[in-house]
Amino acid sequence: MNGDQKRDAFDAAGDVFAKAMKRKDYDAAIKAGFDAYSHYRAEGNEARSLDALGLVYIAIGEMLGVDDPPASSASCSFCGRSASEAELGAGPNAYICADCVGIFHQVLGPKRSAT
Numbered sequence: 203m204n205g206d207q208k209r210d211a212f213d214a215a216g217d218v219f220a221k222a223m224k225r226k227d228y229d230a231a232i233k234a235g236f237d238a239y240s241h242y243r244a245e246g247n248e249a250r251s252l253d254a255l256g257l258v259y260i261a262i263g264e265m266l267g268v269d270d271p272p273a274s275s276a277s278c279s280f281c282g283r284s285a286s287e288a289e290l291g292a293g294p295n296a297y298i299c300a301d302c303v304g305i306f307h308q309v310l311g312p313k314r315s316a317t
C-alpha cells in the first residue's frame with residue numbers, strides 16, 4: 203500500500219458519508235455530501251458535484267424515514283427507469299435516478315450563457 207493512487211475529495215467524502223449513514227448520523231452524512239458538493243461546484247466539476255448532491259439526497263431520504271434501499275421493483279418517479287437500469291435515490295414517497303437529479307440541476311441551477 204503506497205499512496206500512489208490519488209484519492210480525490212469525492213472518495214474521502216464518500217467514506218465519511220458511508221460511515222455516517224451506517225451509524226444513522228444523517229447530519230454528518232448530509233454535511234459530508236454537501237461539503238463535497240460545494241467543493242466540486244467551486245471547481246466547476248459539474249458531474250462530481252451532482253454525484254455529491256445525490257449523496258445528500260439519499261441521506262435526506264433516509265432521515266425522513268425511508269429505511270429500505272430501493273426494491274428491485276422500484277423505479278425513478280420521474281423517468282420511470284427501474285433500479286436495475288439506473289442508480290436510484292429514495293425519497294419519502296418517490297425515487298429519483300442520478301440522471302434526473304442532473305436534469306433538475308440543469309433546469310433549476312445557475313443559468314449558462316447561451317452560445
Ligand SMILES: [Zn+2]
Binds near residue numbers: 282298
Ligand atoms: Zn430518472
